[in-house]
Amino acid sequence: MSLPLSSALMISPHRIGAMVLRYLYLLRSSWSRVLELIYWPAVQLLVWGFLQFYIAQNSGFFARAGGVFIGAVMMWDILFRGQLGFSISFLEEMWSRNLANLMISPLRPIEFVMALMVMSVVRLAIGMVPVSLLAIAFFGFNIYGLGLAFAVFFMNLILTSWSVGLVVSGLVMRNGMGAESLAWTMMFLIMPVICVYYPVSVLPHWLQWVAWSLPPTYVFEGMRALILEQQFRADLMVAAFALNAAYFAVAVAIFLALLRSARRIGSLLQSGE
Amino acid sequence: MLVLESRAEMRRRDVSSLDEWDAVALAFAEPVAPRAFGRRTRAGPCARRPAASHLTFMAAVEPAVAVENLVKVYNTTRAVDGISFALEPGSVTGLLGGNGAGKTTTIAMVLGLVMPTSGSARVLGADMSRQSHKVLQRMNFESPYVDMPHRLTVRQNLAVFGRLYAVPDLAARIAQIADELSLTEFLDRPTGKLSAGQKTRVALAKALINAPEVLLLDEPTASLDPDTADWVRTRLERYRAERGTTVLLASHNMAEVERLCDRVIIMKLGRIEDDDTPSQLLARYGRDTLEEVFLDVARGRGEAAREAAQ
Numbered sequence: 388m389s390l391p392l393s394s395a396l397m398i399s400p401h402r403i404g405a406m407v408l409r410y411l412y413l414l415r416s417s418w419s420r421v422l423e424l425i426y427w428p429a430v431q432l433l434v435w436g437f438l439q440f441y442i443a444q445n446s447g448f449f450a451r452a453g454g455v456f457i458g459a460v461m462m463w464d465i466l467f468r469g470q471l472g473f474s475i476s477f478l479e480e481m482w483s484r485n486l487a488n489l490m491i492s493p494l495r496p497i498e499f500v501m502a503l504m505v506m507s508v509v510r511l512a513i514g515m516v517p518v519s520l521l522a523i524a525f526f527g528f529n530i531y532g533l534g535l536a537f538a539v540f541f542m543n544l545i546l547t548s549w550s551v552g553l554v555v556s557g558l559v560m561r562n563g564m565g566a567e568s569l570a571w572t573m574m575f576l577i578m579p580v581i582c583v584y585y586p587v588s589v590l591p592h593w594l595q596w597v598a599w600s601l602p603p604t605y606v607f608e609g610m611r612a613l614i615l616e617q618q619f620r621a622d623l624m625v626a627a628f629a630l631n632a633a634y635f636a637v638a639v640a641i642f643l644a645l646l647r648s649a650r651r652i653g654s655l656l657q658s659g660e
Numbered sequence: 661m662l663v664l665e666s667r668a669e670m671r672r673r674d675v676s677s678l679d680e681w682d683a684v685a686l687a688f689a690e691p692v693a694p695r696a697f698g699r700r701t702r703a704g705p706c707a708r709r710p711a712a713s714h715l716t717f718m719a720a721v722e723p724a725v726a727v728e729n730l731v732k733v734y735n736t737t738r739a740v741d742g743i744s745f746a747l748e749p750g751s752v753t754g755l756l757g758g759n760g761a762g763k764t765t766t767i768a769m770v771l772g773l774v775m776p777t778s779g780s781a782r783v784l785g786a787d788m789s790r791q792s793h794k795v796l797q798r799m800n801f802e803s804p805y806v807d808m809p810h811r812l813t814v815r816q817n818l819a820v821f822g823r824l825y826a827v828p829d830l831a832a833r834i835a836q837i838a839d840e841l842s843l844t845e846f847l848d849r850p851t852g853k854l855s856a857g858q859k860t861r862v863a864l865a866k867a868l869i870n871a872p873e874v875l876l877l878d879e880p881t882a883s884l885d886p887d888t889a890d891w892v893r894t895r896l897e898r899y900r901a902e903r904g905t906t907v908l909l910a911s912h913n914m915a916e917v918e919r920l921c922d923r924v925i926i927m928k929l930g931r932i933e934d935d936d937t938p939s940q941l942l943a944r945y946g947r948d949t950l951e952e953v954f955l956d957v958a959r960g961r962g963e964a965a966r967e968a969a970q
Binding site for chain 1: 765809819823825
């Protein structure tokens, strides 16, 4: 944005609250949207949980590694659903052709982004809290039992999800609804490399460099270390935070650049393809 | 570092920023040349005929909207081609032109939604490419091509936008605007369940929620039946009379422009073809209706019609 820096950074909690209220009204009016937040993570948890049960009965390693798969499923969902929560809240504005109304209101881009971040956490909570209770009930896996480590894992994953959400939203804003599918597919692009279900060591050597350049890799490695070795790897978490801070700053810059570009090519006026 | 801004601070800032603009405007205001009221930018008879009332006014008061040599090029298409005009506070100006004339792009640049390739659009003293945040709270926009969230009720939509515009005593304002636009019985209905005419009224309520000083309307009565369109025009007339709002209205509807506007800017292929009061335009082209004037311009007979009328 070409705003002076002090103005660009001046934010109004009141306007952020207005946008959060707008999305809460939407969720309240649509049971299908709320159900959609819960059902897929629940289905995924049950499938992977029962699969782990079955394998554990036939393998000594998996019998000892109880919780690794279920933990990975839940951590992946935090990453994926966090990004989806951010991007879908943005897409709601495109679907309802309301973006121009927001862009000509006093709402500033940074306030819009902060509202999307809040909604990402709200949507995640709606989906993940029931699923975490299911994990306790069905598989005896209590993710909250990881304690402070879970909070650190969560913060790192949500930061990554916001960075990806920002880039996806910027691309949709700049290129129209033709780019909508990125919201569902972008995270899967990095899934094989961030080693959700297997250690980094199984990757080819050159790909390990790519893996270690992505913050979620540190979280999933850290989670395995905690569950399998009962060791909290603070070094991994510090590295993940540092990378996340850099990626988030770059993502904000990309979002603002795409917004500028959208203003240049006139795409804020249209919400179509 | 992020600076948190309370609602009260937002209001204080808006007031103080007004003072700041006024001071800056007084200190640095460029002398306004007669062409700033831009009767047109192309050489031609109209360029030599600025309306005296506009010029007299310009000497005294800062225009509510000032567009200067505005150009917008999309790839190789010049959607807007070097137009200039300025709007007096409290005036209602119609932007008339066929499809692709550049009306919507002009309005979008005045709103700050589209960045000009060159030139400037200023609203209430603020350059909309760089300082729109200073004035967005004092202006608003309505277009049938921009929707509001369908699942939210009318009240919820107005509440969200009212909060975005920091409207004081919001509940009372919603009740008042709903009463003025006969929306009270629909306030708790989802916006998407309303008829086209009712949706237009809701969009108008959103556009008026902050009692804007500058209101931009892009074909506000498009796709409405004549009765509803007339109802909307009557409300707009009343609102303008009560509040003295400056209105820029893009329309294809000649009767609407004739009825609502004190001034008409006719655009064609991104340029201003003519610019005057409706009565002056009728006299200049020797026509009885603006529709005939519009057709003369659209079909390239404008010059001939003007000469014939003289």
